[in-house]
Amino acid sequence: xxxxxxxxxxxxxxxxxxxxxxxxADTLEAVIIDPVYEMADRDEKLIKELWLTVKxxxxxxxxxxxxxxxxxxxxxxxTGQIWVGEQNKGISHNDLFLKDGxxxxxxxxxxxxxxxxxxxxWCVSYVIDDMVFxxxxxxxxxxxxxxxxxxxxxKMFYNxxxxxxxxxxxxxxxxxxxxxxxxxxxxxxxxxxxPRLKExxxxxxxxxIMKNLKLPYPKKLxxxxxxxxxxxHRCG
Amino acid sequence: xxxxxxxxxxxxxxxxxxxxxxxxADTLEAVIIDPVYEMADRDEKLIKELWLTVKxxxxxxxxxxxxxxxxxxxxxxxTGQIWVGEQNKGISHNDLFLKDGxxxxxxxxxxxxxxxxxxxxWCVSYVIDDMVFxxxxxxxxxxxxxxxxxxxxxKMFYNxxxxxxxxxxxxxxxxxxxxxxxxxxxxxxxxxxxPRLKExxxxxxxxxIMKNLKLPYPKKLxxxxxxxxxxxHRCG
Numbered sequence: 001x002x003x004x005x006x007x008x009x010x011x012x013x014x015x016x017x018x019x020x021x022x023x024x025a026d027t028l029e030a031v032i033i034d035p036v037y038e039m040a041d042r043d044e045k046l047i048k049e050l051w052l053t054v055k056x057x058x059x060x061x062x063x064x065x066x067x068x069x070x071x072x073x074x075x076x077x078x079t080g081q082i083w084v085g086e087q088n089k090g091i092s093h094n095d096l097f098l099k100d101g102x103x104x105x106x107x108x109x110x111x112x113x114x115x116x117x118x119x120x121x122w123c124v125s126y127v128i129d130d131m132v133f134x135x136x137x138x139x140x141x142x143x144x145x146x147x148x149x150x151x152x153x154x155k156m157f158y159n160x161x162x163x164x165x166x167x168x169x170x171x172x173x174x175x176x177x178x179x180x181x182x183x184x185x186x187x188x189x190x191x192x193x194x195p196r197l198k199e200x201x202x203x204x205x206x207x208x209i210m211k212n213l214k215l216p217y218p219k220k221l222x223x224x225x226x227x228x229x230x231x232x233h234r235c236g
Numbered sequence: 237x238x239x240x241x242x243x244x245x246x247x248x249x250x251x252x253x254x255x256x257x258x259x260x261a262d263t264l265e266a267v268i269i270d271p272v273y274e275m276a277d278r279d280e281k282l283i284k285e286l287w288l289t290v291k292x293x294x295x296x297x298x299x300x301x302x303x304x305x306x307x308x309x310x311x312x313x314x315t316g317q318i319w320v321g322e323q324n325k326g327i328s329h330n331d332l333f334l335k336d337g338x339x340x341x342x343x344x345x346x347x348x349x350x351x352x353x354x355x356x357x358w359c360v361s362y363v364i365d366d367m368v369f370x371x372x373x374x375x376x377x378x379x380x381x382x383x384x385x386x387x388x389x390x391k392m393f394y395n396x397x398x399x400x401x402x403x404x405x406x407x408x409x410x411x412x413x414x415x416x417x418x419x420x421x422x423x424x425x426x427x428x429x430x431p432r433l434k435e436x437x438x439x440x441x442x443x444x445i446m447k448n449l450k451l452p453y454p455k456k457l458x459x460x461x462x463x464x465x466x467x468x469h470r471c472g
Contacts, residue, residue: 001237008419009419010417010418010419011247011417011419012417013249013417042416046418049428049429050425180278181246181247181248181249181275181278182244182246183244183245183246183419184244189285189286193285
């Protein structure tokens, strides 16, 4: 990571969600990836303490396990634009739509948008410098689930293999969640060790694993989906 | 942080403890700071997956809230030396004693030992490159408690002000614990915003805050202290 990048990873203990603040260290212009509604007090305080001006609120997808903090923070801070994917036609309260391959800039920071569906029908990853923020596509030694919200095993496998594993091996992976106390990984590590998506597995191996996960129903889904379809606007 | 440093921060959810792995990226020689006994499976697996050879196990102090994983990992991995402070005369199963000001080297990584008592009668911080690992001396916007194990408000205040706040403002602070989802801070931030130890507070302010904390008795103290006095040796 360049020395000119200010970087913070934050955890919401209740939903195991990671939020990321990335800022240009000289101008203090910032982007926030995947803020959590309930953590708005903490995040607002930190953003103000660091004298940051938020330019973009970037969610990786429409979350089912928590409500995004994007609208709440935008309203409190009075700055920033909320960007969501162009496929999310029913969404409201966003400022702009993201396209695959688009590059957002925050002074000297370039944020490349990769369309990486699989966990849901529309997800993106963000590549910044030597880091990739993968949301619920690939986790440290795991992956997001694919069994609701138009999730797709085929898309997840394709997007990890063709869009994440084609980044340099040293690229740091910063996931949307972790449940074992890991903060990050690298592309090289996940190619070797990800039990679901490693290079030694073929698609049939992956599909068998995903079909046998037997995961519980997401407990916050009914509240989260409609709220996130309006970018978490006035959910309190 | 130099690009030649491999860095991992790990969390134990049960005790909110952070463990750190720092390695020379070329030779893969590593140090582990504050491993947790119950997380030995995770940590052993990660160390092996990253092909690391552990040279030093470094605890910041004799913990009261968890048992160190140092002895267990040393035994499982068959490498590494456990270093503890020279003031800990009653301790056993360590290989060597640390002195204030000592510099340990792991190839191109230099680890400077700072004696920083306060949370307990003996604690150290480790300075590596642009990072300082402060154990339970100073947290992100907080500090360790001082009400047992020969803790001292005077020593904590002195050591934070004279030994941590004299590092460059950009130095990253990596604490032993956090309870709000923060992973790190900087010296500059804590000088301004630490509610207990910020520069705007004098010693009397700090002492008043610490005397009014009314913290519960550490629930794992009876198990942790005797186990940690033998570096967590065969505690399973």
